[in-house]
Amino acid sequence: MGRWTDGNGVLVIDGRDGTVPLEIASSYRARTKGLLGRDSIDGAMLLSPANSIHTFRMRIPIDVAYLDRHLTVIAVRTMPPGRLGRPRLRSRHVLEAEAGAMAGWGLGVGARVSIETGKSY
Numbered sequence: 001m002g003r004w005t006d007g008n009g010v011l012v013i014d015g016r017d018g019t020v021p022l023e024i025a026s027s028y029r030a031r032t033k034g035l036l037g038r039d040s041i042d043g044a045m046l047l048s049p050a051n052s053i054h055t056f057r058m059r060i061p062i063d064v065a066y067l068d069r070h071l072t073v074i075a076v077r078t079m080p081p082g083r084l085g086r087p088r089l090r091s092r093h094v095l096e097a098e099a100g101a102m103a104g105w106g107l108g109v110g111a112r113v114s115i116e117t118g119k120s121y
Helices: 028-033 101-105
Strands: 007-013 020-025 044-047 062-067 073-079 093-098 113-116
Touching (some): 093 101
Antiparallel strands (some): 044 093, 062 073
């Protein structure tokens, strides 16, 4: 777990029906760009490895979920543009989505997720 390549996949939230479209940013370049310059995102973006993020130069507020090495959510925050998130020591991956999306998915502290890749999404 945790060795992905840049591309697409789906996010599966344990105990929930359905999946969420997922963009994976695992290279330094993709993680650095993240959601910068976008007006929206369909689904979520996984930054891996990552333990903190910022929203400088972002156009939209985002939900941020910090995941540990077992893909368990250890914190969820909504961040407006122009902020610096504090690093989470146990975080190994970060999920980003439009503000309000994670609550709609039922994604909160303690939730476990899995990442599916390799298919045509």
